[in-house]
Amino acid sequence: MQTRLYQITPDNTIVLQEIGAILRSGGLVGIPTETVYGLAANALDGPAVAKIFWAKGRPQDNPLIVHISEFSQIYTLVREVPSQAVALARAYWPGPLTIILPKSPSIPDEVSAGLDTVAVRMPSHPLARAIIRAAGVVLAAPSANLSGSPSPTTAQHVLDDMAGRIDAVVDGGPCEVGVESTVVTLAAERPRLLRPGGITLEKLRAILGEVDVDRAVEEQLAAGEKASSPGMKYKHYAPKAHVVIVRGPFSRYAEYVNAHAGADIAALCYEGEEAALQVRAFPCGRRDDPSSQAQHLFDTLRALDGMKIKTAYARCPEKDGVGLAVYNRLLRAAAFEIVDV
Numbered sequence: 001m002q003t004r005l006y007q008i009t010p011d012n013t014i015v016l017q018e019i020g021a022i023l024r025s026g027g028l029v030g031i032p033t034e035t036v037y038g039l040a041a042n043a044l045d046g047p048a049v050a051k052i053f054w055a056k057g058r059p060q061d062n063p064l065i066v067h068i069s070e071f072s073q074i075y076t077l078v079r080e081v082p083s084q085a086v087a088l089a090r091a092y093w094p095g096p097l098t099i100i101l102p103k104s105p106s107i108p109d110e111v112s113a114g115l116d117t118v119a120v121r122m123p124s125h126p127l128a129r130a131i132i133r134a135a136g137v138v139l140a141a142p143s144a145n146l147s148g149s150p151s152p153t154t155a156q157h158v159l160d161d162m163a164g165r166i167d168a169v170v171d172g173g174p175c176e177v178g179v180e181s182t183v184v185t186l187a188a189e190r191p192r193l194l195r196p197g198g199i200t201l202e203k204l205r206a207i208l209g210e211v212d213v214d215r216a217v218e219e220q221l222a223a224g225e226k227a228s229s230p231g232m233k234y235k236h237y238a239p240k241a242h243v244v245i246v247r248g249p250f251s252r253y254a255e256y257v258n259a260h261a262g263a264d265i266a267a268l269c270y271e272g273e274e275a276a277l278q279v280r281a282f283p284c285g286r287r288d289d290p291s292s293q294a295q296h297l298f299d300t301l302r303a304l305d306g307m308k309i310k311t312a313y314a315r316c317p318e319k320d321g322v323g324l325a326v327y328n329r330l331l332r333a334a335a336f337e338i339v340d341v
């Protein structure tokens with residue numbers, strides 16, 4: 001299959017209609033969102049959703065997020081909309097937040113992967129919303145990477161993984177947030193953060209009061225332990241290089257990295273730190289600016305892949321604010337390997 005690349009703006013209604021028609025007829029389209037690129041299909045078309053799993057090589061037990069463009073669409077997807085969901089949506093939709101609620105019978109099993117809940121999100125990227133509107137159907141969309149590899153934050157990343165496997169990719173420029181949406185469940189006894197993202201824990205607590213943090217956010221689950229969010233149990237975001245997080249002040253980080261220097265060794269550091277390092281350095285955002293780290297994390301991990309790096313030593317992100325999302329993703333890229341220096 002030839003994958004078409006569309007370069008359009010949200011006011012290009014003729015081409016948007018063409019993209020909408022691909023989705024309505026059961027096709028797969030890579031779409032930009034403010035977080036990462038998504039691989040979209042009509043969420044209410046089971047066989048179309050099944051193709052997403054095939055294209056990504058995604059485990060069948062990992063459910064998908066349903067993307068909406070108008071709040072009213074949520075009423076067709078879930079059994080009821082609690083006041084907490086309304087309050088969250090008022091505060092943070094459209095935006096990088098996914099809310100989990102008990103699902104309505106309209107949700108195909110392919111989307112919910114056998115769970116009795118469904119994940120819903122209203123993205124803020126103007127093209128994402130224009131595409132949902134043009135399709136006239138809600139869209140199931142996981143990140144548009146091959147399962148296990150870093151999420152795509154440019155249309156080129158999507159093509160690198162998906163060319164020949166999907167109908168089209170829509171180029172909406174580099175993603176603003178750079179890591180996937182925050183996932184919070186309102187289907188449990190108390191609100192619980194399952195995946196940190198652009199809407200921080202502090203921002204959730206400002207609306208919901210108490211919010212628990214799922215153990216899988218910062219820790220590795222034991223083999224066979226049940227994950228609240230199935231995606232959290234898989235090795236994720238992993239570049240081909242072996243990634244190790246080196247936790248400690250920069251001077252000790254630099255000492256450690258320089259002691260391990262070699263042609264196939266890399267440093268995943270912050271901007272401005274390169275000069276002190278005797279290995280190839282990949283700066284990823286600014287030290288005191290977790291949003292900039294989030295924005296560049298996945299393209300930096302992908303850049304490592306192009307360079308035949310054996311081991312990359314990464315700086316350990318602070319866990320405040322959006323930093324928790326950076327830490328959570330990097331921890332998985334490193335398969336939970338941390339060295340304290």
Ligand code: TXA
Pocket residue numbers: 033035036037038039062063064065098100112115117118119121123141142143144179180181182183194195228229230231232
């Ligand atoms: O920012 C994002 O959320 C992007 C863009 C494209 O919207 N999408 C995304 O989808 O990251 P994906 O499939 O890569 O990650 C969805 C995560 C997975 O960890 C999955 O296990 C979890 O959400 N999830 C989905 N439905 C769930 C449910 N009903 N209960 C618990 N976790 C769920």
Ligand code: MG
Pocket residue numbers: 142143151
């Ligand atoms: Mg993903």
